[in-house]
Structures are given as C-alpha cells and as structure tokens.
Amino acid sequence: SFSSGVVQGSKSVGGLIGRNNGSVSNVFSNADLSGIEIEKNGELVFEGENIGGIVGYNSNNISNSYFVGSINGVKNTGGIAGIDFGNIVSSYYVNSISGLTNKNGEGKYVSELKLKSTFVGWDFDNIWNISEGESFPFLRSFEDIILTDEFSVSGFVRDFEGRAIDNILIEIYSVQKNDDGNFVPDLTNKITEVFSNSEGYWSIDKLSGRIAVVPKNNEGTYFYPNFVVTNSSSNMSFKYLEFEGGEGTETSPYLISNEKQLDYMRY
Numbered sequence: 001s002f003s004s005g006v007v008q009g010s011k012s013v014g015g016l017i018g019r020n021n022g023s024v025s026n027v028f029s030n031a032d033l034s035g036i037e038i039e040k041n042g043e044l045v046f047e048g049e050n051i052g053g054i055v056g057y058n059s060n061n062i063s064n065s066y067f068v069g070s071i072n073g074v075k076n077t078g079g080i081a082g083i084d085f086g087n088i089v090s091s092y093y094v095n096s097i098s099g100l101t102n103k104n105g106e107g108k109y110v111s112e113l114k115l116k117s118t119f120v121g122w123d124f125d126n127i128w129n130i131s132e133g134e135s136f137p138f139l140r141s142f143e144d145i146i147l148t149d150e151f152s153v154s155g156f157v158r159d160f161e162g163r164a165i166d167n168i169l170i171e172i173y174s175v176q177k178n179d180d181g182n183f184v185p186d187l188t189n190k191i192t193e194v195f196s197n198s199e200g201y202w203s204i205d206k207l208s209g210r211i212a213v214v215p216k217n218n219e220g221t222y223f224y225p226n227f228v229v230t231n232s233s234s235n236m237s238f239k240y241l242e243f244e245g246g247e248g249t250e251t252s253p254y255l256i257s258n259e260k261q262l263d264y265m266r267y
Contacts, residue, residue, distance in 0.1 A: 002139065003029040004069075008036045010047040012056035013082070015067055020055040020086070025063045026127050028137065029053060034072040048073035052082035053093050053105075062105075064122050065091040066113065068136055071100065080105035090121050113137075154203035157215055164200030169193070171214040172204060 003016050012018040015029030035048015050056045053067025058081035067079055076083040077100050079093030084104045095107030112118045116130050119137060124130065130137045153172075157165045172191040195202045202215075 001027050003031050006032045006034070008034050009056075010036055010038055011049045013048065013051040013073070014056040015053050015069060017055045019057045019059075020062070020081075021059055023061045023063075024055065024065065025061075026139065027054060027065045028139075029067050029069055030136075031069045032072075033069060035074055046074065048077075049075040050082035051076070052078040052080055052084075052102075053097075054080050054091070056082045058082075058084045058086045058088070060086040062086065062088045063090050064119075064127075065105075066119075066136065067093040067105075068110075068113065071097055073099075076102060078102035078104050079107060090119070092118065151207055152203060152205035153207065153211070153213060154201070156200045157202065166195075166197055166200060168195050168198070168200070168202060169216045170195065170202050170204060171216065172207065173212040173214065175212050 001016065007013055007015065009018070013033050013035070014020075015031045015033060016027055017024065033051050033053070035046055035051065037044040037046050039045075051071055051073035052058070053069060053071065054062060054065050062080060065080060071077050071079075073082070078084065079095075079097060079100055079102075080088050080091045081102070081104050083102060088104050091105040092108050092113060093105050094110055094113060096110070097107075108118060111133075113136050114130070114133050116122075116124055116132060116137075119128070122128050122137070124137075127140060128137045129140050157168050170193050172193075174189045191204065193202065193204055
C-alpha cells in the first residue's frame, strides 16, 4: 500500500501506521508528516513525538519500504520509524529530510531512489516497477501511479509576432496509461488556473507524476500545441494563431487563408 497527503498528530505519527506491532512490507509514502499545536495553560505549544516516514512507533518488522515526504516534529523523528524497537531492513528515505533524530533505514539521494539497483532484494518482477532514472518505485497493483518529485511548469504564451497574449487559461490534466500502454490525459482530473494581465506569463507548482498542459485563451480556444506531457520541472512556450475556422480535427480541419496559417501547420 502507499500514502500521500498530510498526516498530523502529537504522538506516534507515521506515513502509513501510527504504532506497528506486526509486519509491514512493500509499502511507500510521500506524505507530509507533522506534529500539531496543543493548548496548554492558555498557550499554544507545538508537539510532535515519534514521527516516522512509514511508522511512528515500531516494535516489529519493516521491510521493502521507502519514504520521500517531509517530517516536522520535536522528539524521535525518523526516516522510516520515529522510534524503533524492532527490525528494519531494505528500507530507504530521502536523505535531504532535515532534523531527523533517528536515522533508521538507509538515507539515499533522490537520484539513487530512482534506480532499481538501490533496492536490493526487492521483487521488481511481480510486486514493484520503476521508470529507471525517472520515477521512484511504484507498486504494480497501481500501474497508473508514477511517483516523482513535486515540480512546477511555467512559460509564456505569445502570438506569431512575438506579442504576449493576456487573459490565458491553463489546464493541467493527470496522464494515465491506457490499455495499449500509451499515456493519455485523464480529462476528468484537471487543475485550472487563469492568468490575467500577466504579459503572457504563467506558472503552476506543486505538481507530480505525468501531466498534460493545455493552454487556452479567455474564449476557451486551444493554443498550440494542445498537449505537452512531462514529469519534471520545465518551461514551456506556446504560440497562438487564429484560423479562418475549423477545430483542427479530421472532421473539422483548420481553414487556411494566408501563409502564416500555412506555416503554422508545419509544427
């Protein structure tokens, strides 16, 4: 199993489990873990004890796990377990997490956590998969999940004369794998941002996985190109040119009346 999002508590906070007395294996988390403010004697006090990437308080076995989120606590914070009285093997966390007091598991660089060779003894034939050098491992039971670092995309929208186009709308779609093994935009899952008087500049952050970027003008008309798929921070520039008509599809092709519109079709 896996977890993401935000998990908060004053004691025994884990990315997946607060207190573990059993056996945990083949799991991962990219959640943001934190203590909380508690009122004491009329004052707010920040408390956070036994906070771990996978388990808050561990008294048994953890194996084949990794954590790439963040931790903010006061006492007993660990990359895999906040406090450990059990056995942790073949488990990893990103070593850029600051303030850890219990470094159980093995700290690795982000680049190392995207290599199959890092995960010694893991079953990549039946349980795990990885996009080598591109993603962290993900469970084969969740093939559509490509877990990557958070990133941002940004760029300018200009016309073919180089003039900035304002009042633009940027749609971000998640991209899923279809039955043919190709990645296609999930049109039911999108983020929409409107940028007005920005001189054509746009920027959206806190993205992850594979995405499609769809720029439109304020009338809902698509810019060129329609989709750009990425999974890393990048800058994108789009150019927009109006046609005499048409939607650019097989049944409704663009209508061309001048050489600029014809030149546009080369892209």
